[in-house]
Amino acid sequence: MFVIVGLGNPSREYKGTRHNAGFEVIDRISEKYNISVNIKKHRALMGKGMIHGKKVILAKPQTFMNLSGESVRSLVNFYQVDVATELLVIYDDVSLGTGQLRIRAKGSAGGHNGIKNIISQIGGQFFPRIKVGVGEKPPKMDLADYVLGHFSKAEQQLMEEGYEMAVCAAETIMEGRIETAMNEYNRKKKEE
Template identity: 80%
Template structure:
């Protein structure tokens, strides 16, 4: 069984914001595989289903971003999954261009408070993650205002493409091939 967690903030006011990229990817996986993510457990909205023969739990923590680790720890303990092998986190990254994705098998939080909290609760940095680029913060912008802001129409087109790539990357990881996912998506985009 795999637990796939998308990070974001609950409530309508945060829908479609940069910080909710993880929720967006979970919603797209749920739509594609007809999984209802509507059961409240472990301080998250969760849904159970099958992807490519693999049992999965999709989760959207409802603790708000900076406390995501509380929900993740509860999920991993309850379902007794191996965080290094059977757990994937999807979240926004301001160091990547809009819609660009990057896959890692482990690593630091890179300044992301949701990931910092997960690392603190798990006691380690070794877990697969799919980062979805939301664009670099313009100078003179407050970081919180930026990540809680919405995308322009042009940015949304790039994000929709990025969300589709993130869904595909998750499918590849579920097939047991994180290296192939990294090889496909971690390259720099070629200038056209």
């Protein structure tokens, strides 16, 4: 069993915001593999299916970002997954360019409250993650206002490319090839 969790905030008002990049990637995995994410369990919207012959759970915590760990803890405990090899968390990152990815096998929260709560709830930072860049916050702008804001048309195009790359990276990580995913997707995009 492999659990893929995308972070975001529930409710329509947050749809398409920077903070919901994780939800967006889950939606694209769900669509690609025809896995309905509509079961309400473990404080999440979730769905079960198969990807490349492996059982998978896709989950979008419904706890709001800062309490994401409550849902993740419930999922990993119930399905008894090894967080180091069978859990993948996908979320937004304001320190990366729009649509860029950074994949890590482990690490600190880096100021992300959703990840901070997951680390606290599962008792460690040794779980794979895909950070999806949402662009740097403009100077003097409040961080909360920025991450809860929407993308421009130009940014949205870059995000679509980033979401598609994140789907491919997730598939590679599920195959147990996180080093390959890191080598492939952690490169900076060439300036056009």
